[in-house]
Amino acid sequence: MSAGAQQQSVAEAEDRSAVGVQGKRPPGEVEVLARTVEALLFLGGDPLGTRELADAAQVDELEVAAALALLSEQYAPGRRGIQLREVAGGYTLATDPACEEAARRLFNRPRTATLTPAQAETLAIVAYLQPVSRPEITRIRGVSADSAATTLLERGLIEEAGRSQFGAVLYRTGTQFLKLFGLRSLSELPDIAQWDPAPEEQAELRERLLRAGEARAEGGPAPA
């Protein structure tokens, strides 16, 4: 086989997977279906069987098989960063193991240990009032703290401490809390007085926080 003929056959093989770009002929049905199957496999985390794919694309399983054959060529090992895999129960897209080192570095990159405003407020309430329930945190903040609390739980900064008599989950600071703030014990939490807008107030902290929160929820005057 001459070099020219070889290149021509390569061109033919390539042409099947690159239809529609050059605009020389409309993409065939298999190519269009392959794109749909590709999109479905991309979205679905779990493997999809030919039956499911056929139902979603409203074609028969034979057509899906042809589309999958085309895709498995496009996703042949070593060609892309993603591979088409046939696993128990169907097909799925997964990353090429050769790229996994980089993926590990991506997921385990050192994250800056900062708190969002909502997280800082939620954590401060838990630290100073523990144990404290989620509804109480919401009442003090005037807005829900659900997603902030979830993140703090995941990061080990707060943990559950049983339930209140009304069934609400109680929180206290978690194992990572003292470590991250460089404290030896909770008694080393700074005295709130220096940030207190009304240090002369005699009422206890919890009472005052709840009162301020309820005033906010009522809606103070709009800022001019």
Add this chain to the structure above:
Amino acid sequence: MSAGAQQQSVAEAEDRSAVGVQGKRPPGEVEVLARTVEALLFLGGDPLGTRELADAAQVDELEVAAALALLSEQYAPGRRGIQLREVAGGYTLATDPACEEAARRLFNRPRTATLTPAQAETLAIVAYLQPVSRPEITRIRGVSADSAATTLLERGLIEEAGRSQFGAVLYRTGTQFLKLFGLRSLSELPDIAQWDPAPEEQAELRERLLRAGEARAEGGPAPA
């Protein structure tokens, strides 16, 4: 140009994006890096910036840019079921809208709930004025924005950004907003002044607000 020659040029064009399959020459560095970047984009849920990609792949940002250029060719619209999109200051993979019908059948749910007028207005105010508080949003809209803001928060379109001096929670838009609205950055939002009424219309409005009173001052009946 003969049919053969034309096909050959196609083969050459294709060859750039399909290196490594024929095994005729080892894949170049850009091609290898493009695979890694593709895998990272496939795994990472949020859009990834060139800096993050470069750190994970342990190359410099210029190399990542070259790999992304190659990928954007491979993922040119209409070519595959997946597209490479530049949103929220980074890159991400998403499905081609042409595959939406099938995706809807498979997952049995619409892609995203649309926005109600109240939610869209609240989102617009946050997008343009961020950081902005709930009372301020209410002031502009004339009606409460509480439930709209809560829904937008739950959907991750807006997020908390500290508190105003009056203690009201401030909001800003998040990555999810840019991602879902297909924006690269907030600067892609058109200038708010573009929706100002024409000067004549403004003059008419101003006139309206004082006219009736003037009429009364003259002692005549107010024009209807």
Add this chain to the structure above:
Amino acid sequence: MSTVAALDLDLDLFSGPFDLLLTLVLREEIDLLELQLAELVLAYLDHLEARGELDLETATEFIVLVAALLELKSRLMLAGEDEEQLLDIEPAEAAEELLARMLDARRYRSAAEHLRGLLQAQDGVRFRSAPAPPHLLRAAPVPADGKLDPAQLGTALGRLLVVAPAINLRHIAIPRVSLAERLSHLRALLRRGRFSFEEAVGDADRMTVAITVFALLELYKRGEAAWEQSECFGEIHIQALAPPAPAVVARGAGGA
């Protein structure tokens, strides 16, 4: 011409078109403090009823204008040194403010339409939401000790202690009592233990008594309090369903 401008009003204080009212208020020929905005809203609702259709554009404009009046009114009721200054707004100035308000509302309504269009254009674009394989998610590295500053917690709590300035209600004839105020009153009593309804209201006026009953129902609904009444018109005893969690006072230097 907008129908809001021509809306004919017949209020206690004023009869004539809405725009005239607006102007008279701006020119301080009608005291905003004496104008019942609720009456104004009811008149508008009657007007809508009579027309049998809702013109969204006009309705929005009406709401924005009434809200602006409401805010002007509440600013008049605000106590403070700048009260004089607020009352001194020139009619032309106030008209400019109302105009600015209407323009703002229009801008953001148009921007909202634009955003809805953007979202519509993204219809069918789906992102992958499958989690990354666990073997790639090695346990996240534990950040080094002492990375976060405890002062961050103090400032956060300090901000939460800020109480928004209260609105002075002395201009309003009817004494007002809010549900939230009654709720915190009852909660404070609950923390001390069992108490009677009589103790909770003292010799307050009927409005306060009614709102207190409402607050009690709310606490019952939330599972915070229960009550009992042994006979008709008898004493009502209220108690917490659970003792409130022990309070922790602010830690003083050296740890309290």
